[in-house]
Amino acid sequence: MSTAKLTVTKREYHNIESHNDAADRSNDQFSLHTPQDKMNAKGKQQDIAWNTALLTVPMLILTTIFFAFVFGYRVEREDEPFPNLRGNKSTLADDHAYYVDLNSTFLMFLASWMSSLAPMLSGFAITLAAYPIAARLSEDSMEDNRDRLLTPFQLNLALKLVNGSTWSGIWSWILYRLGWGKRVKGQGAALQSFLKVTLLVVFLSTLVFGADTWLHIVTKTVGLVQLSVVHSDSALYSLSLLGPNCTTTNNTISQLAEDGLICNMDPGTARLVQGTAAFQTLNSQSNAISVFNNGPNATVVYLGLSASEREDNHDFTATTLGMHTTCRPISQACGLGNSTEYSFTYNCSDGAFAGNLSIATTHNAIPQAYFIDMDSSEYSQGGVRNPYDYAVASSYQIPANPITNIANDPEILILAGELLSVILKCKVTLYDIEYDLVEGNITRLVTTPSNDSVVNVFVPGLEQTTFGWSSISSALQIASVIAEDAQDLADQFAIAYSKVALSVGAGSMVRTPALAAQERNTILVAKVPKAPLFLLVVINLIFVVMGFVLAVLAARTSQEAHEVQSRFGIAGIVANMFEGEKAARPADAVERLYGEYWEGNQTSRVGIHRTSTGGFVFKALDKEMSGISYHGGYQ
Template structure:
């Protein structure tokens, strides 16, 4: 090394008697610096405010924005216009989630910023924590609390934590505790304080990441039905009687003739009015009206607007007319018996319903005012009314069931099977809810007499539906288990025939309530991960305010010491000599470069006299270089 202009830099170490020289540790030793160029309280509060803002505001804003979007665009259950038309796909089917009218990708993107920012903001939290911790280090130094102070290596670990190497610092600390074994000295209070703050920040940051990942996994885009009430004139799903033809009389033949009205049948010619509509309805070919029995009670049939013309996105509450028919076999009571090879005779109630039934003839049938077929109707009935029918079938060579063994079934072995049924028919005023194509509710009350006479006179005085009734009996005789099972199957078929005859006497009227379903894509956001993410974010915010409050309460000395608890402070202490020990209102003013610019010394690395490597200060004076080292 050059020696002619070498300037030795002597590092002065003061071995102070901490037990006896309290004055040596106060500003009384340096009265000229007691209030000169100190870091001001204003600067301290500005730095605390800046670090607090960077820690708190991003998480607070992101949390508020996320909640604002979730609750601002939430589709709530009370948006449903009609409670009775609430279906499986209606709003609010999952009480543990929010349905948000936004793309789920957008919400996930917004939440992902939280998990990205949380680890980045850890350094600001540790900077705030450094104020009170640095103040305690200063106090421990003054009070000579040797065991609470840091070893040089612990200072290294502390600097890692303070200067932003959060994960690296934790890993180094783990290696220090585990790898050094018995060589580890008692951890200084400052290191443990920084460690606790760092662990809290890391745990909260990890929980933010975990909650955000959970929210990513479970938040999905789903199709949700949005419901809106329909104007009455756009939902003509109810059926009412033709006005005034079917609404101003009791609709018996005599009353229709007296008022010169035609409801279902012309009273003068007994011709079926609107017969085409009736036949189309009976054979499921009508685009207007159909007969259904898809309600909760399948024994009730009702007239409804044909599914061909019904909009599948409409739900409604409608009124209409229906029928409930119950039948039972009375073959024994009527004395049904075989008189010849293909003829069976019967007599019910002293000839009121009597005659012969043959394989080729029209089915004997009649309408009565009682359930025993003892008194015929006189061109009109009350509600309910009664119906009886006798039938003869050619039997199958290999019958499906043992129906022939029933006492109410009369047979001629290997040839014929005969039965007589009587049925109670009740016309009903129906109200039903159709939701998503399914009947979810159906209520019925007996109709008045005028409604019953819309259907019965046309059934009694025309041949409408005879072939359908015969076919229904024929099919039932093959598959029924016994006579009562045959009667039950026939009852359903009869209701369909009887209701179809009145299809031409119906007009469309507005539904009682109607709504339209439109499927929209929404984000389904489960509540649990959403609120977990919010709570953790707010915990970070609260921690930021607590640390800021603690930092603001510290002394100015704590601020000075905190500024030295940085890489800049340590470097200045090593290489700037006396300048590093002087007061300064900012840490950068501890460096000669701040004052001298390019004239400042330079730092290099060289071999030491002991064979290792050390940092050296190189001063440039004129054209020669002097080397100064600390070894």
């Protein structure tokens, strides 16, 4: 098909206009040019490229920017430096989410642009789809496929969809299909095609909005713990015996005197070397060392650093010394009985631990003894083995009306309704302890029996001084008031004894590096679940792919399709109604179909007039004649 020049110049326009003035203005049929005179509108490639760019580039840019922020500021999951120090907040708890070092509000602001932009781009998609639809409509028109052509009302529906009235057009079509009933004989192919494209765009836009809404709901700002290794010089969390004085001998009194060493107690003066530290530790007044029994096994008591000496955000694996004591009442086995109105006699292990209990005795000194093995009556003789035996007898006044369970227990003797006596035998084991402290809690505590030399750091100070007597006496007296029976009393006393026994050696402990230490730093990050994130991105990309597919289909149409597509809109229909044969001429833009484009204010004017039948019709007042010319409608 040969074509003439595609651009209509102003001179050519006036020549054609003069020719048209001589034509019959009342003829409503447009004359068709011969193929040689036929000119197609220019700018098809530019129009397709422009609409494709507007449909795809903004969505691609926003998706790329959003992804760049998510993955550019993503907090990577790192291996924990020490698996045994894993806490509730030490790891990224959710493998189905990304953690982004950005404010979640900022991320959601970016995501909301995508859901806002998708509906705005629907017009560009329909413009591209109009090319193949217009090409097919032109073919159907030339082949006179009447069943595939549009009725006037269907043309109205199609124009609504083409010109951006998406929801209004869909609603009008629904009313048309459901309200017109049998009067609807069939839908033109063009209307069906425009409707399908519109519904596809609406569906994708709705999915974008839904994915964005889901992402908004589940994305939250959370605290994320980051871990880093703490160097040993900044993590002195272990406690070890003072060397070399406490680590070179068996620490018995005789051996220390022979070697001229002083560990916990001065052999010459029989006094504690660091008595102040021991008393402060026992009474929870020390700023350095404290006694704890808060591990997984609450019956194991251990020495640890006071809270003020630990960094709150440090987790560590440390070593220390601990003790486990088990006691049982042996009042009957020792033959405890009253000798006078206010005294009791006892004899344990064939005289190994024997005497007379009274209030005066309890006030002056607590009867106690240390044995290597009490069953064989083997005394410590200046040193014990680990574990060792310990015996204690107590007699003290109790409040009136004593607890019934205690009063009725055969291992408890109450004289004159106010004097309570009991004898306990305890097995004491000292441990080398390794423990994990994570987020302020003991999560692991491993005990290994210490050697005999370590035990002898603690026992001489207890055996040869009055250290802790008041605490032991108070523990027995308190236990007798709240205990359910004699064994319960013994169990409560066992914890109290371990605390006393460990406190006596606090002055011989020094701080050493932890076996492992890490620092926890909490940062606020956006937790972005993967499912809605990728759903949003995938839908955006489908939107973009749809744009390229429509662009390819549009590009494959003939040049003539652009001519039809450019007229398939309100601008083309209005030109067709009021510009006469001028609208039938080829032009490189739909605006050039209008006389106003060439003549400005000298063009005809449009009005609406009542017809003889009582209706209304649009009419055009001709620019040169005083009469009224019109196209279509009624006289």
